[in-house]
Amino acid sequence: MWLKVGTRGDYRVIYVIIAFLVFLGIRSAYYQIYDLNNGPEKRRIIASELRLVMPADNRNPNSIVQIQRGEFTEHIGGGRDVEETMFTSLSQNETYTLFINSAEQNGWKTVNNGEYFSKNSMKMMFKFVDVSEYTSEKYGVPKHLQGKTIFRIRIEIK
Incomplete structure (x- = not known):
């Protein structure tokens, strides 16, 4: 709900934010592999x-x-x-x-x-x-x- 209010309901902005969060998760997982x-x-x-x-x-x-x-x-x-x-x-x-x-x-x-x-x-x-x-x-x-x-x-x- 708060995401929809902060983006004024535009689904494209919501998708960009979700894609960015997924990118950060994949990036941190990738660099943790180097420290195994x-x-x-x-x-x-x-x-x-x-x-x-x-x-x-x-x-x-x-x-x-x-x-x-x-x-x-x-x-x-x-x-x-x-x-x-x-x-x-x-x-x-x-x-x-x-x-x-x-x-x-x-x-x-x-x-x-x-x-x-x-x-x-x-x-x-x-x-x-x-x-x-x-x-x-x-x-x-x-x-x-x-x-x-x-x-x-x-x-x-x-």
Whole structure:
């Protein structure tokens, strides 16, 4: 009754209001699917594991490892993954040795001869990045990446 009085009895306005309320309900249900199975908690776990394995600090100019780019991805059902691109002035051998030692100290186990690492229900992959991905025809290699070792670490949890 109050809806009919507020819209002066025009059925089109009533349909628009009902459609809007249905849209809000579907939208909230859709976003709740992303938070199933402790999705937000998984995000915190992945972030803390990444900082334990390869601590990087962009605020400190004396830091050995710095972050170039990072990306969190949320999947329907609660799965999360993070992929960070980092760079360092260490050589590739030194960087990989630092990564392996840090991963083993934090409880990560190698799988398939080092193809990836696993811990609990998490999976971590490490790979070096070619500088050509950051080279532009006009400007060349950015100054902060010249002579640096660039690598990616990806951690995912289902």
